[in-house]
Amino acid sequence: MPAKLSSVTVVGLNVTPIEVEVDIDRKSIIHDVDIVGLGDTAVKESKKRVKSALRNSGFKFPQGKVVVNLAPADLKKEGSLLDLPIAVGILQASGVLQRADILALGELSLDGKIRSVRGILTTLLFLSEIHYEGIVVVPEENLREAQMVDGLKLYAFAELKEVVEFINGVVKYEPVSFRGIPPAEYESELDFADVKGQAVAKRALEIAAAGFHNVLMRGSPGSGKTMLARRIPSIMPPMTDDETIEVLKIYSTVGMMNSNRIFRPFRSPHHTASSVAIIGGGNDAKPGEVTLAHNGVLFLDEFPEFRRDVIEALRQPLEEGTVTVARAKMTITYPARFMLVAAMNPCPCGNYGDPKAVCSCTPYDIIRYNKKISGPVLDRIDIIIQVQKMEFDEYFSKQASESSNEIRNRVIAAREIQYRRYAGYNFSTNSKLSSKLLRHFIQLDDRSEDILKLATMKFNLSNRSIDKILRLSRTIADLDKSDRIKLNHVAEAIQYKTQDHL
Ligand SMILES: Nc1ncnc2c1ncn2[C@@H]1O[C@H](COP(=O)(O)OP(=O)(O)OP(=O)(O)O)[C@@H](O)[C@H]1O
Numbered sequence: 001m002p003a004k005l006s007s008v009t010v011v012g013l014n015v016t017p018i019e020v021e022v023d024i025d026r027k028s029i030i031h032d033v034d035i036v037g038l039g040d041t042a043v044k045e046s047k048k049r050v051k052s053a054l055r056n057s058g059f060k061f062p063q064g065k066v067v068v069n070l071a072p073a074d075l076k077k078e079g080s081l082l083d084l085p086i087a088v089g090i091l092q093a094s095g096v097l098q099r100a101d102i103l104a105l106g107e108l109s110l111d112g113k114i115r116s117v118r119g120i121l122t123t124l125l126f127l128s129e130i131h132y133e134g135i136v137v138v139p140e141e142n143l144r145e146a147q148m149v150d151g152l153k154l155y156a157f158a159e160l161k162e163v164v165e166f167i168n169g170v171v172k173y174e175p176v177s178f179r180g181i182p183p184a185e186y187e188s189e190l191d192f193a194d195v196k197g198q199a200v201a202k203r204a205l206e207i208a209a210a211g212f213h214n215v216l217m218r219g220s221p222g223s224g225k226t227m228l229a230r231r232i233p234s235i236m237p238p239m240t241d242d243e244t245i246e247v248l249k250i251y252s253t254v255g256m257m258n259s260n261r262i263f264r265p266f267r268s269p270h271h272t273a274s275s276v277a278i279i280g281g282g283n284d285a286k287p288g289e290v291t292l293a294h295n296g297v298l299f300l301d302e303f304p305e306f307r308r309d310v311i312e313a314l315r316q317p318l319e320e321g322t323v324t325v326a327r328a329k330m331t332i333t334y335p336a337r338f339m340l341v342a343a344m345n346p347c348p349c350g351n352y353g354d355p356k357a358v359c360s361c362t363p364y365d366i367i368r369y370n371k372k373i374s375g376p377v378l379d380r381i382d383i384i385i386q387v388q389k390m391e392f393d394e395y396f397s398k399q400a401s402e403s404s405n406e407i408r409n410r411v412i413a414a415r416e417i418q419y420r421r422y423a424g425y426n427f428s429t430n431s432k433l434s435s436k437l438l439r440h441f442i443q444l445d446d447r448s449e450d451i452l453k454l455a456t457m458k459f460n461l462s463n464r465s466i467d468k469i470l471r472l473s474r475t476i477a478d479l480d481k482s483d484r485i486k487l488n489h490v491a492e493a494i495q496y497k498t499q500d501h502l
């Protein structure tokens with residue numbers, strides 16, 4: 001009788017249960033292992049690791065031909081996590097191990113140790129959701145992830161030998177104790193108190209953080225754009241538990257679960273980064289920076305210096321909150337709902353528009369530089385501000401600036417209003433309010449509507465821009481703790497959306 005074990009294959013953030021069947025033909029004169037059932041390279045190499053691991057753990061490799069079948073046969077199986085179920089299956093088929101209903105995940109090293117694998121948290125959350133009742137065995141190196149999931153009969157082991165002792169009941173092992181998801185923390189390394197002046201920019205970033213709106217900062221070199229952007233994490237609210245789980249699942253998939261502390265993501269890839277690094281993809285269809293920034297900030301400094309295809313590829317995640325990564329014969333969709341913070345100079349020399357400096361660029365240079373950010377991309381940005389160089393007296397001013405803590409408290413208050421308003425929906429911030437629901441949640445009085453109509457005509461605003469102004473007005477009103485959206489809220493929102501038209 002062949003041995004049968006459960007396992008999974010993880011593609012992107014999707015987990016699919018599979019079955020590992022092992023049969024041994026003892027009469028065969030060929031002593032070998034054959035793995036069938038659409039395994040990738042890592043699965044095919046599994047046979048060598050399993051053979052050595054069994055031998056070095058003190059087990060005799062069975063005589064005869066071992067056939068490992070990964071079912072269903074038409075589903076591609078990925079990664080080295082199938083080493084452990086294959087090894088356990090071989091031991092069961094050869095009678096060394098009792099038959100038991102276990103689901104095992106783990107890579108084996110040649111000496112029989114069980115190595116960590118990616119996607120453990122994603123897998124365990126899936127098993128918990130489907131109320132999996134069998135025993136689940138994971139690598140001890142993934143213990144931290146295992147402790148986050150409740151409701152499973154979960155055991156973690158460091159060596160293949162221990163799994164055998166456990167299944168045969170020779171040694172009693174304790175199940176993994178549930179610790180829960182660690183609470184997300186505030187990032188407080190850099191503080192807005194260090195930034196002198198810049199009232200307009202700080203206000204814009206406060207609004208952005210409150211409603212999770214995209215921002216573009218334009219300004220001459222040294223005006224403080226990078227300095228401001230790096231302080232955004234200090235005014236963002238900590239992640240909710242649901243947001244934390246989404247982020248941890250992504251981290252688990254890319255093997256970034258190496259810290260005990262969890263913060264809202266802030267990613268700042270360099271402009272020379274490849275399209276695969278930022279958008280995702282490649283042979284193994286890995287998630288890119290847009291996914292690693294999910295629920296957090298994606299900071300693109302020197303925005304026009306990024307590759308044009310990268311800038312254009314941001315359109316899908318900016319619109320849909322997801323990114324589709326293609327690879328041979330299939331596509332994978334990852335979450336990518338981030339707050340874009342972009343910074344750029346107004347022209348190649350950086351001085352265009354600065355009243356105190358001389359711009360050495362030709363009009364053609366300026367147009368070409370700005371054209372790198374196409375209309376559709378600009379349209380997806382809610383707030384565009386000009387960051388002016390500090391005035392001389394501001395620089396030497398002794399007056400203390402407001403701290404991040406004070407700003408964050410207002411941001412949190414505005415977020416809480418949004419959480420309550422959108423309870424029961426699949427989004428929680430004003431910026432993610434769909435066009436369909438927009439009119440349901442946002443109504444303007446006549447005077448406000450008139451000024452918006454006027455702006456639409458004057459600046460030839462697109463429908464998307466008008467919607468963005470409405471969402472932004474809602475956030476500004478929320479920061480003002482006002483149920484009603486007032487004229488001054490709409491007027492301020494219009495300013496942020498029409499800067500590129502000036
Ligand atoms: N408002 C400010 N308060 C205090 N220091 C400031 C301020 N603005 C700029 N600085 C100082 O100037 C330095 C340069 O600022 P920053 O690198 O943020 O400019 P930038 O706008 O990003 O310039 P570039 O376009 O060249 O990238 C900062 O590191 C900081 O020391």
Ligand SMILES: [Mg+2]
Pocket residue numbers: 225226227301343
């Ligand atoms: Mg800079």
